[in-house]
Amino acid sequence: MVKVIPRIPYSLFQIPSPQLSLHMLKKTLLEATEAGAAEIKRFIDLDFKISNKEGINNLVTEADHAAEKAIIEVITKNFPDHYILSEESGEIVQDSKYKWIIDPIDGTVNFANGIPLCCVSIGLEKDGEMILGAVYNPLMNELYFAQKGFGASLNDKKLSVSDKTEVIKSCLVTGFPYTYLDTPNGPIQVFEKLVRKGVPVRRLGSAAIDLCWVAAGRFDGFYEHKLSAWDSAAGFLIVEEAGGKVTDFEGNHFSPYQPHIIATNGKIHDELLKIVNGGELELNTLKDPTRASEVY
Ligand code: IPD
Numbered sequence: 001m002v003k004v005i006p007r008i009p010y011s012l013f014q015i016p017s018p019q020l021s022l023h024m025l026k027k028t029l030l031e032a033t034e035a036g037a038a039e040i041k042r043f044i045d046l047d048f049k050i051s052n053k054e055g056i057n058n059l060v061t062e063a064d065h066a067a068e069k070a071i072i073e074v075i076t077k078n079f080p081d082h083y084i085l086s087e088e089s090g091e092i093v094q095d096s097k098y099k100w101i102i103d104p105i106d107g108t109v110n111f112a113n114g115i116p117l118c119c120v121s122i123g124l125e126k127d128g129e130m131i132l133g134a135v136y137n138p139l140m141n142e143l144y145f146a147q148k149g150f151g152a153s154l155n156d157k158k159l160s161v162s163d164k165t166e167v168i169k170s171c172l173v174t175g176f177p178y179t180y181l182d183t184p185n186g187p188i189q190v191f192e193k194l195v196r197k198g199v200p201v202r203r204l205g206s207a208a209i210d211l212c213w214v215a216a217g218r219f220d221g222f223y224e225h226k227l228s229a230w231d232s233a234a235g236f237l238i239v240e241e242a243g244g245k246v247t248d249f250e251g252n253h254f255s256p257y258q259p260h261i262i263a264t265n266g267k268i269h270d271e272l273l274k275i276v277n278g279g280e281l282e283l284n285t286l287k288d289p290t291r292a293s294e295v296y
């Protein structure tokens with residue numbers, strides 16, 4: 001049994017909760033996130049077992065399983081009749097309007113290599129709409145939280161997205177699936193096109209953190225070609241609540257149940273959408289790339 005040390009900023013609970021049950025949902029979300037994160041912290045300095053899932057280097061560790069168990073214990077203790085979708089153990093199907101979507105460790109390859117870019121990610125849907133999301137990287141002590149309609153925060157600080165207006169001036173982030181996707185405008189082609197034009201595109205190895213860093217204004221945009229619901233469920237709400245925009249590759253409002261994601265500050269969204277679909281970068285002021293000072 002994991003000892004849960006309360007360190008969640010209690011100001012999060014002061015966000016108005018029209019019903020008592022919403023307060024309980026938030027409390028449970030934050031306790032579950034904390035319980036999973038305690039396992040990440042516990043295992044990071046231990047020798048843990050690592051096994052392979054489908055694909056090369058698609059890892060799962062003892063810590064993923066332990067974090068998932070701790071998270072699900074907290075949720076089922078408080079809400080035994082809720083639906084749960086969790087990466088490693090699958091689904092607990094229930095006839096409920098509430099659905100918890102869990103990635104016990106997002107960034108497992110980082111975790112397995114001791115790279116402190118990994119997190120617990122939990123989103124909560126009510127009647128098919130994401131209403132709460134929490135992403136916690138305990139190795140950097142960063143807890144991201146969002147409640148639908150009430151904004152997003154990092155620890156105790158309110159978040160807002162950046163204000164860049166052009167992709168050429170942006171700092172982007174992406175990720176690559178474990179198995180290579182050989183499609184037109186695939187991950188490598190889009191990455192190459194941006195990098196050839198000199199756009200910095202980072203690859204952190206955790207989609208949930210990528211999304212939170214867009215929400216925090218550290219990145220102006222994120223795109224990825226193949227995510228699962230647990231990778232994006234909490235993070236997409238956090239971006240939206242920080243004032244950003246999240247869609248699929250057609251520009252439709254994002255659903256975590258399809259693989260494509262573009263999440264931006266809103267201002268570069270249409271341009272990045274075009275580029276991901278095969279369009280070229282608008283260079284505007286950058287006629288001659290050697291005269292970089294004209295861009296900024
Ligand atoms: C992965 C990470 C990575 C993304 C992959 C995901 P995992 O999740 O989010 O950044 O590029 O598509 O599968 O395996 O570390 O939970």
Ligand code: CA
Nearest residue numbers: 103106107231
């Ligand atoms: Ca993941």
Ligand code: CA
Nearest residue numbers: 087103105106
């Ligand atoms: Ca995972």
